[in-house]
Amino acid sequence: MKDILTAPFVEDMKRATANMYRQTWDERNGGNISFMLEEEKVAEYLDLNNVIRTIPTGFDATGLIGKIFIVTGTGKYFKNVEVDPETNLGIIRIAEDGTTAELLWGWKDGGKFTSELPAHLMSHMARLKVNPENRVIMHSHPTYTLAMNHIHELDEKKLTHTLWEMCTECMVVFPDGIGVLPWMVCGTNEIGIATAKKMEEFRLVVWGLHGIYGCGKDMDEAFGLIETVEKAAMLYMLATASGKRINTISDSQLWEIVEAFHLEDSVRRDFLDL
């Protein structure tokens, strides 16, 4: 059996959490990540018959029975993952009843998965229906994106459009736009259901005055989506703070990007005024 601390998926979690912490996106215990793993890959490092303990999830994830995830822990700090992954991360398998998590590794101090597990697992189910390649759900509190939430309308079309205008790459990276939820209490099944509903349509979902969800086939895609939104939000905040904006990318120019990068099938045309 290989050493789990050398597994690429543990390495991915260490790198992502460290990067997000250093970007100041994930203060204290803010942020959470779940990454769906291939059973054969995990079996190289762990005895899959050895369940350390079982933890009720409090909701039905029948669509994910038998699936294995590496997940950040509740109350754990992203800054500590790279120095002590076995306390701050856990590997769980969804049990036959669909409502229990079987702990296969991690949370060695008796901890458990993030309180946002409902939003994560429901989002995994939603994304897998749209894209069977999806593996990662990522939640974060990016600073400029949140600052922008205070001064910009929390409307999907308007928020997406403003971010598309900020720099040329935005249309290329997220032509499918950004879903927006109003402010809601976090850590509940209700916000999980609402997030998953948006995830059927979007790879990015803003939680009003809280943060953002991103997803992807790997850590880079999920991270890159959030990073690009955050960069555009930073540009918006800096440009707005100057008190005047005299240039922008017009809708017809945004459409030129769509044509140049062949994004006609993925772009939210209804978010453009052509």
Ligand SMILES: [Zn+2]
């Ligand atoms: Zn949060």
